[in-house]
Amino acid sequence: MKTWNFGVLGLGKIAKRFTDAFQYVPRARVHAVASRDGNKAREFAEAHHISTYYASYEELVSDPAIDIIYIATPHPFHHEQTLLCLHHKKAVLCEKPFAMNTRQVQEMISLGRRSNVFLMEGMWSRFFPSTHKALELVRSGAIGELQYLHADFGFVAPVNLDGRVYNPALGGGAQLDVGVYPMFLALLFLGKPDEIKAICQKTNTGADATTSALLRYSNGAIAHIMSSIVTDTPKEAHLMGTTGVITIHTPWHKSQQVTWRSNAGEKKEFSFPHSGNGFEFEIEEIVRCLDAGKTESELMPHSLSLMMAEVADEILQQGDIRY
Numbered sequence: 001m002k003t004w005n006f007g008v009l010g011l012g013k014i015a016k017r018f019t020d021a022f023q024y025v026p027r028a029r030v031h032a033v034a035s036r037d038g039n040k041a042r043e044f045a046e047a048h049h050i051s052t053y054y055a056s057y058e059e060l061v062s063d064p065a066i067d068i069i070y071i072a073t074p075h076p077f078h079h080e081q082t083l084l085c086l087h088h089k090k091a092v093l094c095e096k097p098f099a100m101n102t103r104q105v106q107e108m109i110s111l112g113r114r115s116n117v118f119l120m121e122g123m124w125s126r127f128f129p130s131t132h133k134a135l136e137l138v139r140s141g142a143i144g145e146l147q148y149l150h151a152d153f154g155f156v157a158p159v160n161l162d163g164r165v166y167n168p169a170l171g172g173g174a175q176l177d178v179g180v181y182p183m184f185l186a187l188l189f190l191g192k193p194d195e196i197k198a199i200c201q202k203t204n205t206g207a208d209a210t211t212s213a214l215l216r217y218s219n220g221a222i223a224h225i226m227s228s229i230v231t232d233t234p235k236e237a238h239l240m241g242t243t244g245v246i247t248i249h250t251p252w253h254k255s256q257q258v259t260w261r262s263n264a265g266e267k268k269e270f271s272f273p274h275s276g277n278g279f280e281f282e283i284e285e286i287v288r289c290l291d292a293g294k295t296e297s298e299l300m301p302h303s304l305s306l307m308m309a310e311v312a313d314e315i316l317q318q319g320d321i322r323y
């Protein structure tokens, strides 16, 4: 069977971790990488034993040997670079957040469909065995009706006013950087909320330092999600139902352990040890989709990315955060 050729666009921190994961996926490989800086591209390629490297993103998307491009640049560039790839009929895996706002996400999805190529947001947490197990437990009724979901993701980012995390021009702030994870979990389990109440504390740069939101659902459920770039939070997720509770243990967005407890005092623990850094699960899903000729993943569909963009827009607007 075919081995799928990836191209990596933008060679920062996450590009390295993503590339490292290919050793655990037999039928996918990084064929070429591209940086705005030719020396950086050469050094990255040599360090990862990759034969082809480019000093521009345009050369990468023009390489006929590449099947799919992984976009690993700061968020404000995701929209234009995804469109660039799609115009060249390249499939795309674009890092989270998919783009800066709903309008951009709509344009990306629309062009993806017209181009008839695979397009997916790189929400890697979706593909971990721990996420699959929590979904399976909830769907099987193991906690009765889901009533309350709590998930957090906060870390202390080194203060660098020009860096990606603090600089609004580079999409800085907690919600778009790590707030997408708890928001994703709430929308995965509960869907689109009927009401959102959000507050943000700002950094001096105007990005959100800490963001907290309550999501209300007409079926009675509530989700509480929070994110921060100025405090290190437990990074646990709890799914509380009428008959029990599921905990996705820290760090829940890439967890190796899930615990189920019933109100009656029963308890089961599920462990998912793995040797790679976790990106292998996302790459494996892409291989499955490309093998099947799909243009979107059923696990991380366009509709979920669009919903995430809409909810993020509302949270940021209520928090008076403007890019």
Ligand SMILES: NC(=O)c1ccc[n+]([C@@H]2O[C@H](COP(=O)([O-])OP(=O)(O)OC[C@H]3O[C@@H](n4cnc5c(N)ncnc54)[C@H](OP(=O)(O)O)[C@@H]3O)[C@@H](O)[C@H]2O)c1
Pocket: 010, 011, 012, 013, 014, 015, 034, 035, 036, 037, 040, 072, 073, 074, 075, 077, 095, 096, 097, 122, 124, 164, 170, 176, 177
């Ligand atoms: N899935 C995850 O676990 C995860 C984790 C961290 C980050 N991310 C996402 O991945 C994306 C990149 O994050 P990162 O931490 O890898 O960022 P980073 O280290 O700052 O690297 C981003 C890369 O983007 C390229 N770039 C293009 N235009 C740029 C510009 N004007 N300013 C700065 N860089 C520019 C640069 O590559 P060249 O110089 O090579 O062109 C740079 O090295 C973000 O959207 C983030 O949300 C995902």
